[in-house]
Amino acid sequence: MYLYSHNQRLDPLFSEYAAMNRPLKSKHIPRATIQRLATYVQALEALSRDGVEVISSNPLAEACGVNGSQVRKDLAYFGEFGIRGVGYQVSSLLAAITSSLGVDHEWRMALIGVGNLGKALLNHSEFRARNFNIVGIFDCDPFKIGEIVHGLEVHCTQDLKQMVAELDIAIGIIATPPERAQRAAQHLVDAGLSSILNFSLARIKVPDHVQVEYVDFFHHLYGLAFRHGQSRF
């Protein structure tokens, strides 16, 4: 499904990132591990809200729908956060994971395509709550340019490069119709971005160094439909 750019190696020599030190243990971290870490964060936040201070790998794993060893192995990629015989301290584990992932600080994002979907994303308060802020919005429709949506002025896609620099944007979001997705991607790449979240139902071609993530509900719906068909047997 996913195309790995075959260069996702970690170099232990350069593991000091941001203020906190993250002693990276291993060279290659599976993509699946990163996804699970996002799940652990959500589970740990819930535990924290419930006042739980310490948790061991098995209950945490169960809350996330995975195996206990999996949790321990995933965490081991980034360091030793647990206490043998006890478990993990919820707050410090949470801090360790978010720091390791680099989601303990703000990420500024540009949105291309201010249609239904784009507006829905702007309305989605969860982004800001998780340090992902949409700070620039763009569309190629002249009728939309200048409009104010959710406190942001819609800019012409041509202005992207300049605004990416001015606003310190690191991630681009594509929410255009499929036929305009490739053009939007090109604009994002030209503006110097190397991380793209693509909500359009189209594959896009980008240089190797650019990371693209596809969000596609239909993968999930097709899976449900297929297994629903199976389950009659």
Added chain:
Amino acid sequence: MYLYSHNQRLDPLFSEYAAMNRPLKSKHIPRATIQRLATYVQALEALSRDGVEVISSNPLAEACGVNGSQVRKDLAYFGEFGIRGVGYQVSSLLAAITSSLGVDHEWRMALIGVGNLGKALLNHSEFRARNFNIVGIFDCDPFKIGEIVHGLEVHCTQDLKQMVAELDIAIGIIATPPERAQRAAQHLVDAGLSSILNFSLARIKVPDHVQVEYVDFFHHLYGLAFRHGQSRF
């Protein structure tokens, strides 16, 4: 990441489903294959729009960002659709895949949670275009019940069971805040549904026979953020 319910076997004896016969070749179809088939469908639809009548596995694979053998192996799970030395006929392959997946007919869905996210989903015209129709919407907020959203009346979650039967609903969508997700899931299960698409950022517990798919942008964003941090090295 995903919990497989360890019973996704296909029985060749019962392979005649709907009108078209699908000679299933193998017993177990990887989840990843189903996801890719959704991608192939999108690519084939684009090719079809462009007037392409025949395509071979390698160009199709490239359009989908995968390996050619992968395409051939994925298709082989469902039958022999190609012509050796030539390739695949776009229209018949498209029909074969959608029939195999069971997405060549309508799927009726219930939505729980008519907030920002729920309304955005109702506005998303792509669902209907792909045979997935939201036909019942539910909320537990008394102020919302009775409201008309996108032509549908918001019903009390208590009415779910009855309406699932009346409206022939097969899939439930959870678009509530995380703290209400488990309750929504329980309602869906009680109403007899066994396929759930969960947009809330909470894991839900359901009986083994119920399939749950999680849609979570943050998995993707965390992945981008992490690799962005890596790429400086």
Added chain:
DNA sequence: TGCTGTGAAGTGCTTCACAGCG
């Protein structure tokens, strides 16, 4: 004693390589 951290074993998906057919 209990739970973490981790090498080793197991599993399942992907890619290769080529026979087989149009």
Added chain:
DNA sequence: CGCTGTGAAGCACTTCACAGCA
């Protein structure tokens, strides 16, 4: 001759099982 369909090989992730430490 070209491309499909497929066994076999390769690879990556998951799970097991237990040493090691609090």
